Amino acid sequence: MPAHPMDIRIKGLTHVYMKGTQFEKRAVDGVTLSVAQGQYCALIGRTGSGKSTLVQHINGLLRPTSGTVSVGGMEVAKRNLRAVRAAIGMAFQYPEHQLFEETVHADIAFGLKKSGADPAEVDGRVSEAAKAVGLHETLLGKSPFEISGGERRRAAIAGILVTDPSVLIMDEPAAGLDPKGRDELFEIIGRFHRDKGATVILVSHSMDDVAAHAERVIAMDAGKVVMDGPPSEVFADAGAIEAIGLLPPETAAFMARLRALMPELGAALTVGDAAAEVARALRARSVIASSQGSSQ
Amino acid sequence: MFGEVTVGQYIHGESALHRADPRTKLIAAVALFAVVFLIRGYVPYLALAAALIAVAACSRLPLRFVLKGLKSLRLIIVFSTAVNILFNRSGEALLEAGPLTLTTGAAYAGFSLLMRLTIIITAGSVLTLTTTPIGLAGAVESLLSPLKAIRVPVHEMSMVMTIAIRFIPTISAETARIMKAQAARGSDFDTGGLVGKARSLIPILVPLFVSAIRRADELAVAMESRCYRGGEGRTKLRSLRFGKVDLAVALCAAAAFTAFIAFGRLPSVF
Ligand SMILES: Nc1ncnc2c1ncn2[C@@H]1O[C@H](COP(=O)(O)OP(=O)(O)OP(=O)(O)O)[C@@H](O)[C@H]1O
Ligand SMILES: [Mg+2]
Numbered sequence: 001m002p003a004h005p006m007d008i009r010i011k012g013l014t015h016v017y018m019k020g021t022q023f024e025k026r027a028v029d030g031v032t033l034s035v036a037q038g039q040y041c042a043l044i045g046r047t048g049s050g051k052s053t054l055v056q057h058i059n060g061l062l063r064p065t066s067g068t069v070s071v072g073g074m075e076v077a078k079r080n081l082r083a084v085r086a087a088i089g090m091a092f093q094y095p096e097h098q099l100f101e102e103t104v105h106a107d108i109a110f111g112l113k114k115s116g117a118d119p120a121e122v123d124g125r126v127s128e129a130a131k132a133v134g135l136h137e138t139l140l141g142k143s144p145f146e147i148s149g150g151e152r153r154r155a156a157i158a159g160i161l162v163t164d165p166s167v168l169i170m171d172e173p174a175a176g177l178d179p180k181g182r183d184e185l186f187e188i189i190g191r192f193h194r195d196k197g198a199t200v201i202l203v204s205h206s207m208d209d210v211a212a213h214a215e216r217v218i219a220m221d222a223g224k225v226v227m228d229g230p231p232s233e234v235f236a237d238a239g240a241i242e243a244i245g246l247l248p249p250e251t252a253a254f255m256a257r258l259r260a261l262m263p264e265l266g267a268a269l270t271v272g273d274a275a276a277e278v279a280r281a282l283r284a285r286s287v288i289a290s291s292q293g294s295s296q
Numbered sequence: 297m298f299g300e301v302t303v304g305q306y307i308h309g310e311s312a313l314h315r316a317d318p319r320t321k322l323i324a325a326v327a328l329f330a331v332v333f334l335i336r337g338y339v340p341y342l343a344l345a346a347a348l349i350a351v352a353a354c355s356r357l358p359l360r361f362v363l364k365g366l367k368s369l370r371l372i373i374v375f376s377t378a379v380n381i382l383f384n385r386s387g388e389a390l391l392e393a394g395p396l397t398l399t400t401g402a403a404y405a406g407f408s409l410l411m412r413l414t415i416i417i418t419a420g421s422v423l424t425l426t427t428t429p430i431g432l433a434g435a436v437e438s439l440l441s442p443l444k445a446i447r448v449p450v451h452e453m454s455m456v457m458t459i460a461i462r463f464i465p466t467i468s469a470e471t472a473r474i475m476k477a478q479a480a481r482g483s484d485f486d487t488g489g490l491v492g493k494a495r496s497l498i499p500i501l502v503p504l505f506v507s508a509i510r511r512a513d514e515l516a517v518a519m520e521s522r523c524y525r526g527g528e529g530r531t532k533l534r535s536l537r538f539g540k541v542d543l544a545v546a547l548c549a550a551a552a553f554t555a556f557i558a559f560g561r562l563p564s565v566f
Binding site (some may be wrong): 082111 | 299358476477481482483498502507
């Protein structure tokens with residue numbers, strides 16, 4: 001972990017698009033929030049709730065209409081932009097659309113060179129990043145336009161991980177991937193989070209992915225933060241989740257229905273937890289049943 | 297930083313000016329541009345400006361939008377007006393300030409240039425603010441359709457124009473997105489000399505062209521799968537019809553222009 005923890009502090013942040021026109025839109029409305037270094041957060045909310053707008057303030061791609069944002073004690077302002085952006089890796093939806101270099105290798109190295117890394121180190125770090133995302137060495141010499149879509153996505157993510165950011169912001173990174181691709185992507189993010197102690201902010205519409213990976217869930221609606229807590233807490237209130245236009249994770253819904261048959265069942269958000277919980281409940285029943293049987 | 301784009305220039309409204317046939321508006325605008333150069337004298341210009349203000353008021357657009365065009369061209373307007381005033385020596389002296397003399401000729405030259413530019417720009421703004429770009433493209437196609445007789449591909453040209461207009465917001469949103477993605481990776485668009493700045497465009501232009509070409513390809517497939525085959529015998533979803541509003545707009549415009557040309561050309565009346 002770096003000497004200064006890269007905590008993110010957002011105070012009273014408001015962002016109004018096209019201020020003063022008929023298209024004026026208050027996309028983020030008075031958000032106060034902090035994220036400690038090393039947290040794995042998910043940001044959820046229906047489409048248009050302001051998630052992308054909010055995260056783009058963290059690395060200064062958008063300027064607040066009012067309020068402040070600071071990262072690791074630095075205010076996100078013009079004079080700090082370079083340092084802030086060096087510390088933050090950000091992937092937008094379909095990050096592969098940003099590829100432009102002649103080779104995959106050069107594209108992964110782009111951000112690294114921009115950050116002024118030692119040229120002698122570049123090759124090694126590119127290979128390492130390529131390996132981290134499961135991109136085969138032989139692809140590094142190819143043009144980004146002649147590899148498959150899934151490989152392009154990996155290359156783009158590698159280009160973000162290569163600079164070793166302390167904060168990783170992923171805006172719907174799994175959009176358009178097949179189920180296996182999703183799992184692998186979350187595997188990559190999870191490994192980066194664990195190994196480097198990086199903060200992860202995951203914007204996602206998949207409550208299942210959120211429940212499976214995040215330790216904290218922040219829900220937004222109409223530009224405001226409406227819920228904030230561990231997944232078990234946020235998803236416990238299915239009514240509140242539905243009220244902001246979302247659906248609880250499939251597994252949570254499944255467990256709620258199963259509870260009608262087995263009232264003693266606890267909550268679970270992931271398939272693994274659910275299986276364990278059901279097994280525990282069944283075992284408890286059979287222990288009761290067998291102890292009743294033996295007592296007779 | 298990444299430019300918030302107002303979609304096209306068109307601002308939706310329900311006024312007579314919005315509802316009028318784009319062809320009527322286009323012809324009226326072209327006629328107005330001609331009139332601007334035909335009339336002479338202080339009073340005709342002021343009267344024409346007043347008439348234009350009345351028309352702009354009919355559109356019920358917020359004044360701010362109507363004046364936006366003037367605001368963005370203010371340097372050109374001020375500069376060319378100033379040049380006209382400074383270097384014109386005709387007529388009698390009106391004012392003398394040190395080496396500078398303001399003659400009657402210079403005052404009028406400055407005034408007429410100022411009025412011409414202001415009127416043309418404002419009229420152009422009113423036209424584009426009240427007419428959808430697609431409507432304008434349709435008007436151009438319809439007005440140029442006689443040229444089809446001499447094998448000018450009018451429909452194809454208009455289709456190209458329509459598609460280009462349609463994709464301006466898409467492409468500019470795409471540009472903003474790519475710029476953000478590259479900025480997040482450490483790209484820097486403001487620093488460095490000319491060469492540095494040009495180089496910093498590469499990470500934007502390459503993905504932009506790639507996506508534009510991909511889009512063009514998808515659009516072509518989508519159009520062909522809907523049996524698009526060019527202009528021959530096609531009808532339109534919104535066919536242009538010359539209605540009552542148009543007749544009224546056209547008559548008003550014609551009357552006003554005749555009056556202006558008739559009276560505005562009388563030399564040195566005012
Ligand atoms: N560049 C822009 N100009 C004007 N309005 C915008 C712009 N970007 C977003 N908005 C508006 O701001 C609001 C919030 O948008 P934002 O992209 O932050 O939502 P989101 O939560 O990320 O949605 P999604 O889940 O669909 O990505 C929306 O109503 C949107 O229409
Ligand atoms: Mg978004």
